Amino acid sequence: MLHAFLTSNIARSALKKYKKMENENLRFYIQLRFKLGIDATRIHNDFKSTLGDKAPSYSFVTKWIRLFKEGRENLEDEQRIGRPITATVPTNIDAVRNFIEEDP
Numbered sequence: 001m002l003h004a005f006l007t008s009n010i011a012r013s014a015l016k017k018y019k020k021m022e023n024e025n026l027r028f029y030i031q032l033r034f035k036l037g038i039d040a041t042r043i044h045n046d047f048k049s050t051l052g053d054k055a056p057s058y059s060f061v062t063k064w065i066r067l068f069k070e071g072r073e074n075l076e077d078e079q080r081i082g083r084p085i086t087a088t089v090p091t092n093i094d095a096v097r098n099f100i101e102e103d104p
Contacts, residue, residue: 026056027075030064040065 026047033043040062047055 023077024075026060027064030061031068031073031075034065034068 029047030043033046040058043065044055044058044061047061
């Protein structure tokens with residue numbers, strides 16, 4: 001049971017990292033096209049024609065164009081205020097894994 005919990009947490013963590021990387025790639029494309037003078041509608045249509053139903057929403061595109069117009073260069077998410085997630089940090093994962101291995 002604990003192994004399934006850890007596995008699912010590790011999978012969730014990996015999925016979050018993938019999603020973060022995917023979003024940064026989308027933002028880079030939006031930033032590049034914006035700098036080339038391409039408007040939000042065209043950028044969004046490009047996404048829809050290549051990614052289909054996995055395309056980011058039009059509001060995602062317009063939000064990032066607005067941020068780039070305001071001078072933003074960073075493609076990463078801003079830090080959020082609140083309690084940090086500590087359950088899936090590598091130290092905790094290793095500690096629980098060691099505990100399980102010592103007493104299965």
